[in-house]
Amino acid sequence: MDRRELKPPRLGAENLGRRVVDYRPMRAGRPRAEVERLENGKLVLHNYGHGGSGWTIGPGAAAYVCDLLMRHADGDLNLEIAVVGAGILGLLTAYELVNRGYTRIKVVAEQFERLVSHHAGALLAPVSMQNEPDALEWVNQIAMDSYKFYAAVAQGKMPGLRAEGTRALPAYFEDREGSGLEPYVERGIMAAAKDVEVSFGNGTIHQLVVYDDSYYMNTAIMMADLRVYLEAHHVEFVQRRVCDLARDVAEPFVFNCVGLGAAELGDTRMIPVQGHLILLQGQVEADIQYQISVSMECGVTSPSGHKMSRYFYMFPKQMDEFTGVFGGTFIVGAGREFHETNNSEFEVMIRQAREFFGIKS
Ligand SMILES: Cc1cc2nc3c(=O)[nH]c(=O)nc-3n(C[C@H](O)[C@H](O)[C@H](O)COP(=O)(O)OP(=O)(O)OC[C@H]3O[C@@H](n4cnc5c(N)ncnc54)[C@H](O)[C@@H]3O)c2cc1C
Incomplete structure (x- = not known):
């Protein structure tokens, strides 16, 4: 030994x-990553409830919900998209959308600073959730995609993200x-x-x-870099509370990345x-x-x-x-x-x- x-x-x-x-x-059973068509025709892509592993699996979760959008909407890159929530899940989702070529993205959030996403330790730990057994394969897959993302950040290969944002140790x-x-x-x-x-x-x-x-993430560096990159790519940031996704968001495509805020929007599993x-x-x-x-x-x-x-x-x-x-x-x-x-x-x-x-x- x-x-x-x-x-x-x-x-x-x-x-x-x-x-x-x-x-x-935390969301009992599994983080929510699915499409919902609202009565008024709006397409909502949910991306929240990652418990104590939001940093660990965030990049993979963001890529997964962007794949869902591409499956449900044709290849139009000019779709009007609102990302509700500016924690790590919201910012990574907007980052993924920009990198896929979407041009009309707005990030709407009640708060931009002093979020749990800033406060997290942020070591690689896909263990702090309460997942049902049938969620494990999916969680493992997005965890692997996330690891590859962070490895690319550490090698300076992700646009706009400083290598110091992620460290192997x-x-x-x-x-x-x-x-x-x-x-x-x-x-x-x-x-x-x-x-x-x-x-x-x-x-x-x-x-x-x-x-x-293994890796840990520097939450301050990554949150700051994501914001700067998104602004440089004309993503609009709007500070506002959303009480109803159907009524309070004008855009026809909505990514719901509100974290614990999902409880107030009606998710009883939070x-x-x-x-x-x-x-x-x-x-x-x-x-x-x-x-x-x-x-x-x-x-x-x-x-x-x-x-x-x-x-x-x-x-x-x-x-x-x-x-x-x-x-x-x-x-x-x-x-x-x-x-x-x-x-x-x-x-x-x-x-x-x-x-x-x-x-x-
Ligand atoms: C002590 C501690 C240690 C942690 N350590 C780790 C770790 O080592 N590794 C790890 O992977 N994870 C860790 N985590 C977990 C991680 O911090 C979370 O999983 C992650 O930050 C969640 O990000 P989020 O974007 O979903 O939520 P948040 O950061 O809470 O962002 C939610 C966003 O939605 C907005 N919002 C909410 N409701 C509304 C509304 N109605 N209208 C408009 N906007 C709204 C908020 O203002 C905010 O902008 C830790 C957490 C804690 C508390």
Whole structure:
């Protein structure tokens, strides 16, 4: 078995920067990616509900719904199209449309900044959804397409997207099954994981598996680059809330990329999943050139009483003055009404991470 010498991150009080709580837009059963013809003839292409894996499978999902449009509308590239939602799913969908040659695209959204798409950790992890067994093949397919997309970004091959928006870095997990990355290996997209003994140089050793060709995305860079590229291609951005897709959108072709907003538009399968993140500061960058994601004990949040899974992940994402990101929790059913109440989870997360890395507090 290989042995890898890693250094733990610095997790002193002075290294724990901005704390973030946000909500994954999970749809029970599967993310929604389908066509709906409304009574007034409008064609709606739904693209939302990717839970904690919206970044991981977003590019493939965007390509999939654009294929649906091409199947349902003739080859007219002058169709009037509205993309509702400006999170990663909306922007990737508009990007795909531009690259396929569509010329009349408008992005309509209630909010453009400080979205969950900006706050996400954004490591490659197709595991944070609640998919029915018959959705798995489709999810795997769009996950593979997404991996190829990010690999192309990292090689500077995607128009308008800086290579720094995506980074390949070894990713360590407890086991192959929990990583969610085995389907990529089975399809020959990623190299096989290796069993490794990881030493943190302080007497703490863990038996882990590592995928040396995994990715994480820099949410700030990618969101900014997508916006600049779309504006340069004459995509119009309009800030507006949509309450009814049939009534409030003039365009005959509508991509519905509203994330959790789908609940208010009538989708009863939407479930908010609360997550906690801490942005790290004062790190020695060279020391933390790896991604790690391990599960911790499950529990019940206090005082909101939600059953939850705890884990933590860490990787060196650079955003503003911060040099790493450290998460997280997965609290199914906890929406914005629990924004303050589950803050005690930050302390649990920090304690568990220090224990894992063998850091004495
Ligand atoms: C703590 C945390 C960590 C995460 N880590 C990862 C990770 O490591 N890897 C990963 O793949 N994913 C991760 N995610 C999940 C990821 O962030 C989401 O899956 C993704 O950002 C969802 O994008 P979206 O575009 O669907 O939604 P959003 O970013 O929420 O965008 C929705 C858009 O729709 C607009 N909108 C909503 N309703 C309306 C309306 N009625 N009218 C007009 N506009 C409307 C909003 O204003 C917004 O512009 C994480 C999430 C959290 C909370």
